[in-house]
Amino acid sequence: MKEDTLQSWEEGSKPPERWWAFYIRVTREESVKTDLSIPNQCSRARELATLRRWSDYRIYVEPKHVTAEVWADKRPALKRLLDDIAAGKVLGVCARHTDRLWRNNEIQGRLLKVLRDAGVELWDFNSRYDYKTAHGRFSLQVLGAASELEVNLTGERIREMRRGKAMKGKVGGGPPPFGYTSQSRRIKELIAAGLPEDEAYRKACLEYPIGRCWYIDEREAETVRLIFDLYTSPKYRYGNRRICQHLIRHGYRTREGHAFRASTIARTINNPVYAGFTAFDEVSYEERVPSRLPRHKQARYKGEHPPLISAETWEKAQQIKADENASKRVRTNSKVPFALTGMMRCPGCGGRMQGKLSGRSNRRYYICTRRHQVGVDVCSFPMIAADELQQAVWNWLHELLSSPGFVVDHVARLQKKLEGEQPAAQRKLATLKRRRDTVKASIDKYFRVFEESQDETPDASILDRVRELRAELRSIEGEMEQIEPQASPTARKVSVEQVRKYLSKLKARVGGDAAALRSLFHEFRRDHGLDVRPVTSTEFTVSLALSVGEMGQGGETRRVVSVLGSKGSRGGSVVSGLGNRGWPPVFCSAGAPSASGSFVLIALVASIGP
DSSP states (O other): OOTTEEESSOTTSOOOSOEEEEEEOOOTTGGGOGGGSHHHHHHHHHHHHHHTTOOSEEEEEOOTTOOTTSOGGGOHHHHHHHHHHHTTOEEEEEESSGGGTOSSHHHHHHHHHHHHHHTOEEEESSOEEOOSSHHHHHHHHHHHHHHHHHHHHHHHHHHHHHHHHHHTTOOOSSSOOTTEEOHHHHHHHHHHTTOOHHHHHHHHHHHSOSTTOOEEOHHHHHHHHHHHHHHHOTTTOOOHHHHHHHHHHTTOOOTTSOOOOHHHHHHHHHOGGGGTEEEEOHHHHHHTSOOOSOGGGSEEEEOSSOOSSOHHHHHHHHHHHHHHHHHHHHHOOOOOOOTTTTSOBOTTTOOBEEEEEOTTTOOEEEEEHHHHHTOTTTOOOOOEEHHHHHHHHHHHHHHHHHOHHHHHHHHHHHHHHHHHHHHHHHHHHHHHHHHHHHHHHHHHHHHHHHHHOOOSTTHHHHHHHHHHHHHHHHHHHHHHHHHHHHHOTTTTOOOHHHHHHHHHHHHHHHTTOHHHHHHHHHHHHHHHOOEEEESSSSEEEEEEEEEOOSOOGGGOOEEEEEEEETTEEEEEEEEESSOOTTSOGGGOOOOOBOTTSSEEEEEEEEEOOO
């Protein structure tokens, strides 16, 4: 059982068809209070389940510090809850308070729509909420507006507090940056070394008597000073990657024991803390918006913590960085995108491959990110010619899509799948039509009552009911518009000629357009799992997952095998079975169906060099 999902039935036993759902969430402030903690809320949920005789229930526990101002894509427990609601497994939802579920009216409206469509009850730890009537919805909107006001007021207080601390030179929250230490950090180090908690606290207080204050860590401070010296000294004037390589060669490591990276060096040089400053974004404060400026561009105030370098050294580093960035912007003369960026991993270290333009030869390469930022001491996998690689992958996809056997085979499977979905769509469409006729008849009935009535008192309620029925009618008609193409036999026909015309237009549109080629590659990656993996600087593998629908007799696998070279493609065909004796074994990778049985892997090894 997952730690963030608790249930009333034993693990491994058959779950009930429907259950009650408890949603648990805490904020930063509440996570330190025992009476509002996650264990306390879970315990209270079990008590309420017993009192209310909810024999089958599940507790959905959100990770700590997850806000209620975001939707389910950033709240994993809420996403699981909504999935279970959509599947018809949830009887009702209960939370400590409605502000556990939402903190603004936008999220409230989306959640209430999901609950209303599924007919799910809404509870808190004290009572049940009626969200189906006008008065019930109004009371929930008032509560939601109050929660949103509380969040906004808290945010304003926090901004004021941070600004006040920055102006006084006091440090903010969180762990001290590299080069500094604190009392709380020293306590954790001593406890990790085996000392009891009381003894660790006493010893840390003797070493660093003031809490929430930064002290210099001489071992780390030596590394920080070396970084600025290598960056600003006329003797060196190293860049970020060269500084990184120097630190690795001489055995310097981060606080966690990892090798330095160029991004870490850049953050160190940009941080005004090392010159004895605190920073605050005054521009965003005046505009009442979240901070947008990087720290080195914010307003600086004299800090209480001791500096590691002089203010002149830090300003000199910023000037050097500005001059170098200006020269780089002038030298950059290639705006052609790298079509395979974000799709490849380095076979040497597993890092991401990124595009790089050579300043001397103006050639384009793919290089391991770790090698690019740190150097060959971390990863020595060579660079790959970008244009040749992209053209080879595109040629393979071009021939695959143009193969007559491929088109005929997969159009037949697609047609069979669409025909199988047609009866279900027709049944659903018939149900919607009956419901539409019923709603129209009800609207006509209420209009007749309204016209015949002589009393003005019930007229308002009749009009409200007519408005509700009209809204329901619009919803039904909108759903019918979406289903009608699926239920229409003529609209579900897909011919081979239509597919070939579409493919020819696609080829003409892509052509030599690098941006279109990048979009096409990423679309194939999203929909068909296109994967490009370098083997050497001149060899790579390409894999593609395609839907095969019904498997053939004997569970045969259909696979496309193609061999590419620097001078073009050598073959391209649909092969039945797990083997292809016409090609060398290296090109016949184990293309087997996935666990779901709906995909088959197509793989090859291709060469882009001699």
